[in-house]
Amino acid sequence: xxxDWAAAQNNLGGALLRLGTRESSSExxxxxxxQADVAFRAALTELTRDRDPLRWxxxxxxxxxxxxxxGERESGERGIAWLEKAVAALEAAxxxxxxxxxxxxITLTRGNRDRAVALLAARxxxxxx
Numbered sequence: 001x002x003x004d005w006a007a008a009q010n011n012l013g014g015a016l017l018r019l020g021t022r023e024s025s026s027e028x029x030x031x032x033x034x035q036a037d038v039a040f041r042a043a044l045t046e047l048t049r050d051r052d053p054l055r056w057x058x059x060x061x062x063x064x065x066x067x068x069x070x071g072e073r074e075s076g077e078r079g080i081a082w083l084e085k086a087v088a089a090l091e092a093a094x095x096x097x098x099x100x101x102x103x104x105x106i107t108l109t110r111g112n113r114d115r116a117v118a119l120l121a122a123r124x125x126x127x128x129x
């Protein structure tokens with residue numbers, strides 16, 4: 001039951017993402033966000049864009065959020081790389097949400113994408129004056 005497994009991976013990623021935001025240690029938070037990244041990517045191996053575009057977009061949104069959290073906490077070029085990946089995932093999700101007219105998801109994803117873009121711009125200015 002690959003789609004059930006993918007849904008479970010997405011749920012696991014969501015739980016890890018929430019745990020990471022509650023960690024007091026930056027090192028522990030990073031570990032949770034990286035675990036969430038792995039779980040979301042695993043879900044995307046089965047829940048593809050062609051198979052179920054809206055659920056795929058939801059996972060892309062979740063992945064983008066985890067990547068943004070990693071980018072917030074990582075400095076230098078590695079942080080920039082995480083944020084670039086976050087923006088790409090959020091834009092991929094947004095393209096489907098717009099196509100499907102999912103207004104709530106559009107608003108939520110745009111907000112996260114805009115935040116990731118702003119963080120990325122600030123990080124680039126700080127690292128490449």
